[in-house]
Amino acid sequence: MKEIVIISGKGGTGKTSLTASFAMLAGQTAVIADCDVDAADMHLLLKPERIFEEDFYSGVAAVIDQDKCIQCGKCQEICRFNAIDNSTGQYLVSNLNCEGCGYCGHVCPVGAIEMIEQNVGKCYISKTKADNKMVHAGLKIGADNSGKLVAKVKHEAKASAEKDGKEYIIVDGSPGIGCPVVSSLSGADFVVFVTEPTVSGIHDLERVYQLVKKFQIPSGCIINKADLNEKVSKDIEKFLADNEIIHLTNLPYDESFTTAMTKGQTIVEDKTSPITASIEQCWQDLKIILEK
Amino acid sequence: MTTSIVCLIERLKMKIAIASGKGGTGKTTVATNLAKYLSENRKVVLVDLDVEEPNSGLFLNGSLMNQKEMFKKIPNWESENCTLCGKCQSVCNFNAIMKLGENIMVFPELCHSCYACSELCPTQSLPMIPMKMGMLTEYKVEQLGFVGSKLDIGQEQAVPLIAQTLDYVDEMYSDDYLKLYDAPPGTSCPVIEATKDADFIFLVTEPTPFGLHDMKLAVETMRELKKPMAVIINRYGIGDAEVEAYCKVEGIDIIANFPNQRYIAELYSQGKLIYPHVPEFKAELLKAADYCKHLVKEN
Known part of the structure; x- marks a missing residue:
């Protein structure tokens, strides 16, 4: 079983759009994981039907028992996150600010502070229109710990792939370089970068590559909208060559990605599009790379 | 105007x-x-x-x-007065500090800078220091x-x-x-x-x-x-x-x-x-x- 993470x-x-395309092409051979839990969009293309859902709890937040509170203010004094407010006359915790460190509970002289486990979202297992299972999640608004929810999604995907003897786990990774993407990358066999030839595209690729390098995961890259700026495209190709990142393919700047999305489809469902052939070839190449 | x-x-x-x-x-x-x-x-x-x-x-x-x-501020272990009581580990909600044998280990990337371990340490053995x-x-x-x-x-x-x-x-x-x-x-x-x-x-x-x-x-x-x-x-x-x-x-x-x-x-x-x-x-x-x-x- 091989795990491919697309970031x-x-x-x-x-x-x-590309992750969902690979999911269509992989069909029954793969389990799909949507680890972009902040802005999970893959379900809009893969039309999953839920077969299982569960609440996900992670982290804690402080709650002050007003009957016990003696208004000494110690909790507010030590809180480094400005999470305790007494402007209303009562000491109250702002859930949005509370980091869940529990320090206040340790200093409260009357034991009025309890740390309550937080329901941060839901985790789902579904069946997609590509006839594969998909693990995805919905993070509650403003919830912390998306990194832990990402870890949960990956764990469930792995368990499902092992149980059903699937060949691949295809993971739609998180953006950025912080804790969600670190969670997305852990345990991956191969990373696919999707970039574009813009000053920000190459800048962000270089940063996220530094992170992947720390994990020592082999990687490849798809340059999307490659004809938008040939100079930057060449710069990216040089960067790939210098860092032994496999250059998987170039795709053109083409609005048919958006047209397909508006119809709730992946681009590879349009068999007439030349892009479909490129993505199919890319998936075949990826499978060969993963054999090695 | x-x-x-x-x-x-x-x-x-x-x-x-x-x-x-x-x-x-x-x-x-x-x-x-x-x-x-x-x-x-x-x-x-x-x-x-x-x-x-x-x-x-x-x-x-x-x-x-x-x-x-x-x-950001992270705790830095000073072994001299430490009694290895383990309080730091027990108050940390982020698994960022651990007692391993005769040592206290800090994992800076997990630390949320809440100061709990540092300020609750009975021997002041965990002063907070800056980390880039x-x-x-x-x-x-x-x-x-x-x-x-x-x-x-x-x-x-x-x-x-x-x-x-x-x-x-x-x-x-x-x-x-x-x-x-x-x-x-x-x-x-x-x-x-x-x-x-x-x-x-x-x-x-x-x-x-x-x-x-x-x-x-x-x-x-x-x-x-x-x-x-x-x-x-x-x-x-x-x-x-x-x-x-x-x-x-x-x-x-x-x-x-x-x-x-x-x-x-x-x-x-x-x-x-x-x-x-x-x-x-x-x-x-x-x-x-x-x-x-x-x-x-x-x-």
Whole structure:
């Protein structure tokens, strides 16, 4: 079983559209994981039907028992996150600011502070129109710990792939370089970067590559909208060659990605599009690379 | 309008965060073009708070004013008086400190700088020391102030750097500056940190199913934070009309529709501002700028 994680650093490069395309092409051989839990969009293309869902709890937040509170203010004094407010006359915790460190509970002289586990979202297992299972999640608004929810999604995807003897786990990774993407990358066999030839595309690719390098995961890259700026495209190709990143393919700047999305489809469902052939070839190449 | 009224308006403080649920919708394009345009006539500072992948600086060529290493505080074990009681490990909710045999190990990347282990240590054996987490840079781009921070690779928490960057801006730029924040994408902790201090939110989206889906999440997030907001549509003309329909039902103003043009994408790819080159883009930018002026007046 091989785990492929698709990431981009920068948003809007076509990462999710390409991940969903690979999911269509892989069909029954793969389990799909949507680890972009902040802005999970893959379900809009893969039309999953839920077969299982569960609440996900992670982290804690402080709650002050007003009957016990003696208004000494110690909790507010030590809180480094400005999470305790007494402007109303009562000491109250702002859930949005509370980091869940629990320090206040340790200093409260009357034991009025309890740390309550937080329901941060839901995790789903579904069946997609590509006839594969997909693990995805919905993070509650403003919830912390998206990194832990990402870890949960990956864990469930792995368990499902092992149980059903699937060959691949295809993961739509998170943006950025922080904790969600670190969670997305852990345990991956191969990383696919999706980038675009723009000053921000190459900048973000270089940063997220530094992170992947720390994990020592082999990687390849798809340059989307490659004809938008030939100079930057060449710069990216040089960067790939210098860092032993496999240059998987170039795709053109083409609005048919958006047209397909508007119809709730992946681009590879349009058999007449030349892009479909390129993505199919790319998936075949990826499978060969993963054999090695 | 008399000069004195203009002065009065310019002294009213206003912070506008430019956010989006989905990445790559044009947040940075809107932030840089709007900030630069507005700075031609008033005091503006643009703050790049997308510290994981900061891009605004790539579109603004200015002169470097300041560069500053940014630190977070982590506990540092001093073994001399330590009794190995294990209190530090038991109070840490983030598994960032552990007693291993005769040693106390700190895992800085997991530390949230809450100070609990340090201040609850009975022998004061865990003083907090600074650890570098990123770099802040400040530029002057003609009249425009620009401050942006970049998180070091391997640092997992964006929130402390965002918070400190905002502190720096509040210290260095008086209330007569209009402050524009380029916020990170998504709906979780970094976005909350970057927007909770703002007076108004511009949500940038594109008229596609992905754009709409993620914008709805962003709208819910901003409602949770009780922030007033308006929407800017980028790549207008591509996709469908669902974003407009949604905004109408929800009573959210759409303040500008930036056109979908390959030429705009090409200018962006080269790191150029759009409005000096594309009149249709500039016309929409003027609408967004007028909306800002109207907000400042109302405030």
